[in-house]
Amino acid sequence: MALNQHPQLDELDLQILDLLIKDSRTPYLEIARICHVSGGTIHVRMKKMEEMGIIKGTRIVLDLPKLGYDVCCFVGIYIDRTSSFRNVFEELSKIKEVVELHLTTGDYSVFAKVICKNTTDLQDILLNKINVIDGIQRTETIISLEQPIDRNITI
Known part of the structure; x- marks a missing residue:
């Protein structure tokens, strides 16, 4: 199943993931501003996607x-x-x-x-x-x- 066809993800979830893929260090409040929602909404959505196993953590990229x-x-x-x-x-x-x-x-x-x-x-x-x-x-x-x-x- 393609990620954008996951039954429990909506357009906001996909927009959050897209922003984090581009820069995983983007603060939740910045994501909230871009998505026109509250910081709390971003936090709840992130927690949901972590619990679903879609987000498995963050990594630092080393040279x-x-x-x-x-x-x-x-x-x-x-x-x-x-x-x-x-x-x-x-x-x-x-x-x-x-x-x-x-x-x-x-x-x-x-x-x-x-x-x-x-x-x-x-x-x-x-x-x-x-x-x-x-x-x-x-x-x-x-x-x-x-x-x-x-x-x-x-x-």
Whole structure:
């Protein structure tokens, strides 16, 4: 179901989400002014959407290279058997450099986004943290050279 077709969301909810997608730091009172409603209405609507699980929190966006994390890569992971999935997920969740994990169709069982400092760091993560996990048959790594698009979906 598309977000704008959610039966419990109305046009005001969608307008609030649109404003927050553009700038998640927009104060509730500013959103209220733009939407021509009270600040209390915005607060109630936000709480409703959080309780519905539509809004799952807020995040700060970091400039990772400025913090010394120069390598972003994607690791396609082949898991040897279905019974290994849970263990593999649990072990990968302990590796701080694994920032996303996706169960996928296609060639890989799992696709992980990994952020690290350099290729030496990446080699250590692959050899000593990821490939040693029981249940992982093998991996394939793709290094990202640039990220020309980085956006949230619009509604």
